[in-house]
Amino acid sequence: METKRPLILITNDDGVGSRGIEHLIRIANTLGDVVVVAPDAAQSGKSSAITVNTPLYVNEMAPIDGARVFTTSGTPVDCVKLAMFTVLDRKPDLLLSGINHGSNAAVNNIYSGTMGATMEGCILGIPSIGYSLLSHSPNADFDPLTEYIKEITANVIREGLPEGICLNVNFPARCNPKGIKVIRAAKGRWTEEYASYSTPHGTPFYWLTGKFYNEEPDNPETDEYWLAREYGTVVPIRPDQTAPDKITEIANLLRLPASDD
Amino acid sequence: METKRPLILITNDDGVGSRGIEHLIRIANTLGDVVVVAPDAAQSGKSSAITVNTPLYVNEMAPIDGARVFTTSGTPVDCVKLAMFTVLDRKPDLLLSGINHGSNAAVNNIYSGTMGATMEGCILGIPSIGYSLLSHSPNADFDPLTEYIKEITANVIREGLPEGICLNVNFPARCNPKGIKVIRAAKGRWTEEYASYSTPHGTPFYWLTGKFYNEEPDNPETDEYWLAREYGTVVPIRPDQTAPDKITEIANLLRLPASDD
Numbered sequence: 216m217e218t219k220r221p222l223i224l225i226t227n228d229d230g231v232g233s234r235g236i237e238h239l240i241r242i243a244n245t246l247g248d249v250v251v252v253a254p255d256a257a258q259s260g261k262s263s264a265i266t267v268n269t270p271l272y273v274n275e276m277a278p279i280d281g282a283r284v285f286t287t288s289g290t291p292v293d294c295v296k297l298a299m300f301t302v303l304d305r306k307p308d309l310l311l312s313g314i315n316h317g318s319n320a321a322v323n324n325i326y327s328g329t330m331g332a333t334m335e336g337c338i339l340g341i342p343s344i345g346y347s348l349l350s351h352s353p354n355a356d357f358d359p360l361t362e363y364i365k366e367i368t369a370n371v372i373r374e375g376l377p378e379g380i381c382l383n384v385n386f387p388a389r390c391n392p393k394g395i396k397v398i399r400a401a402k403g404r405w406t407e408e409y410a411s412y413s414t415p416h417g418t419p420f421y422w423l424t425g426k427f428y429n430e431e432p433d434n435p436e437t438d439e440y441w442l443a444r445e446y447g448t449v450v451p452i453r454p455d456q457t458a459p460d461k462i463t464e465i466a467n468l469l470r471l472p473a474s475d476d
Numbered sequence: 477m478e479t480k481r482p483l484i485l486i487t488n489d490d491g492v493g494s495r496g497i498e499h500l501i502r503i504a505n506t507l508g509d510v511v512v513v514a515p516d517a518a519q520s521g522k523s524s525a526i527t528v529n530t531p532l533y534v535n536e537m538a539p540i541d542g543a544r545v546f547t548t549s550g551t552p553v554d555c556v557k558l559a560m561f562t563v564l565d566r567k568p569d570l571l572l573s574g575i576n577h578g579s580n581a582a583v584n585n586i587y588s589g590t591m592g593a594t595m596e597g598c599i600l601g602i603p604s605i606g607y608s609l610l611s612h613s614p615n616a617d618f619d620p621l622t623e624y625i626k627e628i629t630a631n632v633i634r635e636g637l638p639e640g641i642c643l644n645v646n647f648p649a650r651c652n653p654k655g656i657k658v659i660r661a662a663k664g665r666w667t668e669e670y671a672s673y674s675t676p677h678g679t680p681f682y683w684l685t686g687k688f689y690n691e692e693p694d695n696p697e698t699d700e701y702w703l704a705r706e707y708g709t710v711v712p713i714r715p716d717q718t719a720p721d722k723i724t725e726i727a728n729l730l731r732l733p734a735s736d737d
Binding site: 374 | 518520521522523524525526527528529531532533534551553554557558560561562583585586587592595599600601627628631632635637638640641643655656657658659660661663665668669670672673679680681682683684710711712713714715716717718719720722723725726727729730731732733734
């Protein structure tokens with residue numbers, strides 16, 4: 216008796232030509248039927264941006280490892296929407312995003328196109344996982360991650376995920392992870408410094424740079440703590456940013472009625 | 477004895493030429509010293525996107541209602557970062573974003589550039605409020621909102637906001653709000669439909685459209701319910717999307733250790 220293979224949608228934010236997505240396709244091909252809908256070029260830092268004021272193109276490319284591959288001119292979230300509403304003829308059973316070249320731990324979740332796509336899958340009711348490696352190298356070695364990604368993905372295919380929750384999975388660079396921790400994101404922010412320049416015509420311009428400031432570097436309940444110690448981390452993510460626990464406090468502060476008044 | 481006036485940073489996602497931001501500047505000028513750092517063109521749907529691969533420009537423009545105005549070539553979040561790290565010489569006491577031409581209620585929070593900027597202010601430790609009107613008209617009438625915005629803003633200047641929380645404020649179109657409710661966002665999602673076209677050369681292309689599907693239209697604990705009944709809504713927003721309450725469940729599901737193991 217044959218079991219139906221799950222339909223797995225894969226996207227990313229580094230673009231379809233990156234090593235990370237190719238590695239993810241090869242892993243996913245062992246677990247289900249894969250369709251790739253990914254940006255035609257790098258879309259890093261695109262968060263949950265959607266394209267509202269320009270048209271979008273979808274092109275079918277040569278298969279990768281046997282999987283059908285479509286590229287779009289849009290953001291990672293556009294890719295998920297285009298996949299759902301123009302490319303696929305049914306809702307996928309799973310969405311995988313990545314493997315991102317670079318960290319999406321801690322506050323990076325909110326800026327990440329990889330996680331934007333993952334959260335979009337979650338909003339659309341698809342169990343969704345974003346995978347990232349803490350290395351920006353285009354030639355990063357993804358091999359040490361294969362068994363970890365396969366096991367996490369297979370477990371999610373089998374068990375599903377709680378409603379409204381997706382996963383942000385990060386792996387340390389340059390080594391085999393010592394293990395995997397399910398954990399919350401560290402609190403912190405980027406302290407941005409802009410490199411400043413001047414055009415040949417004397418006009419100033421700026422380029423984003425900066426350092427991540429971790430508010431709690433010694434806290435073993437955070438992803439950054441374990442990534443620094445060469446563990447992989449799985450952070451449950453809730454795309455819905457409503458804070459219902461703060462309604463009464465905010466109502467009092469604004470001298471306004473809360474929802475139940 | 478003179479009290480020091482608060483420094484208020486204003487941005488938006490419709491661009492500096494929109495009526496909404498001009499109206500917000502006029503209100504804020506009555507409450508503090510205003511500096512505007514806003515996109516030079518429309519940046520709708522940009523979420524928390526940041527510009528990492530291209531340079532950014534900052535230009536000082538003519539004042540609006542006496543406030544200094546800078547435009548940037550970046551996203552709304554870029555505007556907040558550029559304001560903090562290149563334009564202002566101290567951290568603002570308050571960030572206001574908007575008034576957006578269009579709804580940012582319910583799931584729109586995650587796609588919105590208006591709310592991307594608001595959440596960035598919150599991440600950087602600034603009490604931050606995003607204001608939106610449920611009308612896309614460039615000539616929308618913002619006058620009925622003036623007293624509501626002034627009161628909410630003044631209360632936040634006086635009381636501050638809880639750590640890690642910012643506000644997403646929406647007003648109904650075409651009338652005086654009947655009142656204001658502090659409430660959570662409705663659960664739902666966009667059911668996207670793409671308008672499909674063909675170039676003169678026969679290449680297909682797509683344009684994003686769609687309808688918001690509200691999972692709970694009759695629930696009086698949600699913003700959409702009250703907006704439909706011509707109330708304004710204040711939703712407390714937590715930019716940090718970690719779901720620590722789901723760590724044990726996810727660890728069990730993945731057969732992995734949770735943070736405390």
